[in-house]
Amino acid sequence: MADVPEANSQPDTGDTELDRAVSGILTELRTATPERTAELGRRLADFLDRRKALVESRTDDIEAIASGIDGAVHALDDAASSTELMQRACERVAELCSARTVVLSRLEEDRIVPVVSFTTDPDITPSLPLGFDLAPGSPEEHALAANTVTVDELVPESMRNTLGNNGFSTVPVVVDGRAAAFVHVDTMLDPPRRHALSVFAEMLGGQFERVGLEARRERQDLLLRDSARRWSSNTDFDALSPRGAANSAPPPAENDVDRRLLDPLTEREADVVRLILTGASNASIAAELVITVDTVKSHVKRILRKLGATNRAELIAKYRSTPR
Template sequence: MSSTYERVEAAPRAFPAPTRSPGWRRRESELLARVMSAHADVATALDQELAVPGVDRDRPGRSADIVSALTWCCIERLRLSSVATAADTARLCRLVADLQQLSSELYEHELSLRTRRLADCSAGLARLRSLPTSGDLVDQVCQELVTRCGFGRVVLSRVDDGLWKPWKGHFSDGAEMDGWFTPWIDQGIPLDELMLEASLVRERRPAIVYDTEAPTTEIHRPIIVEAGHSKSYVAAPIVPGGNVVGFLHADYHPSARRVDDVDRDVLWAFAEGFGKIYERTVLLERLRAQRDHVRETLAAAERMMDELCDSGIDLAKHPDAGSIVARSAVSALSGGSAVLDELTAREREVLELMVVGATNGAIAEQLVITEGTVKSHVKHILRKLGAVNRSQAIARYLGIAQVETDD
């Protein structure tokens, strides 16, 4: 049973089973069987042990190369027509024709498989696009790659200050994987120790490792190899907004099947799409937060205005200059201006940004200061305006500004 691992458990979201029909697996098995038969037929026809390697079911992508090599073996023997009988020549010609037909079918199968898997990739991205939050996205991306795109396991990791940090994982054999992946979550691994992953950041393109036991791969052994015992895997960077923020690693474990170029292209297409969806979702989240903050600010200002309007203050139509009403009005006008005059230029800037609903973080970014400095300015503003919170300070500022405008 599949399971998703993360530091904080989240409620799983149900996804339908992959749309891809298992028929492509049967077709692949049929073609591999025909390649094995052709290999035996050529060895018999040439009456010798072939230098061409046999079929490896864990590497079906090599079948086309094997068929091509067998074809050239037959053609080379035909060139020696002086030592071949007519029957041998006819047999070799039939073999060449059969091998050409098989090569064509292998090509068509690979093209069809690539198209089908990219369509599954597109369907998986469409489902992720419907998720409401960035948290849901990172929770589901690995599961979608396994269930929708056919991988055995997928690991999502973050890139932070030159460190690679494993983050999420989804495995077709969860019980077996829990023992090795969970201890690695959020463990910082220097990228300069991992040449392949460092190249993903530098070149911003996918990579494939056909055989982790080859000598050339000893210099980079990520956790999917070191702890997960992967024999072959693909990796792709996640690049929202032009910056590499993470990686996706995938393989077929626990199956012995090796990855191929189609797997690399599928993972890269998914990583590119996921990066764009993640960037869009984060932007929408920020816009919603700003919208909600503005709504709260306007609602608070409206409440303050309603309180002022409903306070029952009666103003004299023609107060005399020495009356209490006149003196109070003059005091309010001069006092409001005086309060604003007490604000420093920077405090005025902060207050104006508060009025339009900017958060402390947004104010800090706009004025190129720290959030701590913004908080200090806000504290001084509240004290000088005699307000107990931001909403009250905004309401008083708007009231003073309106009076000054009317004057």
């Protein structure tokens, strides 16, 4: 006789267990006596009802998660800065994953550096964990290699005071085609919520690109306006008079100076230069462009070499002395 759990027992009622129970009943029905057939029929009906309820419950859960993803993504749409975006992202991940604590970290080469932490517990002040290396074979390395959510029972030591010690889930955030950040949550997510976090992380990467692009445009506008003001202040008054205007050349386009300075550079190097000219530090540039500090340092070295400057101060002086 097939080993079929009783209808009123409490087995694992996941899909596999229920399917096994139904299969066992159907097999036994082939040779069962009439009395046994009636009993098996009742059990079969019960298990089929339970499987239907499980499917309906899972469908409702998936619909709720899908709605949660939609709401979480829309909540990021009007974030005006990387800092605001990161804070909102942590709050929404906690809600989406039913997690208590969320940590968002920058990925700097092979080091994970936490920058924002959030907790739903009003009695706890969220702490920022220490950074730690991206170790070979770690859950973070697996998540990075597969670009997906990874769960593990063992929380990284530096994060235990923040995430606790009951397991965690993590996913990388890809910005401009490369992993730039990690999200950690203090719970081992089930498959539907892993999928939800994976989708949200993908959308978050796009939002970082949007915020970075808007910030770069604002910086460029400020630089161009500053160039126009300085050009105007250095222009001979006679050249603007009706008499002098006949003999004067038309003023250069507002971005001519920027173009002459930035011609040797790649697009990303030009973005870095524009931020340097506003006085931004390496850390500020990294946050603005959503890249690592080490990447900024590499860009700066190449920029100084291409533009023939020995340091930032000389680069800024070269910009200010460029003929207008």
